[in-house]
Amino acid sequence: MPTARIYQRPKNAMQSGRFATDHWMLEFEPAEPKHADPLTGWAGSGDVRDQIKLSFPTCDAAVAYAEEQGIAYTVIPTPTRKLKLQSYADNFR
Incomplete structure (x- = not known):
């Protein structure tokens, strides 16, 4: 059974x-680790689900899609933004 993570795109x-x-993005967890190709040295694997990234307007839509398709999922909450309020005069202190 594929597992996925649902998260909100960062800035x-x-x-x-x-x-x-x-x-909100739905991304599949890698099924196998990446390994270096002996000829080119590029990292890759045989897992094609690594290339799939689905976009949804809301978290609820992404969760509904995952449940409809039978995909186990984990919702990663959005971190809160911290505003650093300062004035221009603070540059000269």
Whole structure:
């Protein structure tokens, strides 16, 4: 039986905006560890479910899909955002 994790996409560290952070993702856990290819040295495995990432508008929709398909799942809660409030004058103290 495949297992999956359901989580909310984090903010991209390279951009200031929060585009698509309200989407919930369903990602399958790897069934086998990755190993280095002897010819190229690239990491890979025979597990094709590693390539599947499904996007949902809400957590409830992702959970409903997993239960409908018979997929065991784990919901990873979204960490709370901590705002660091400071003024421009704090740069000169």
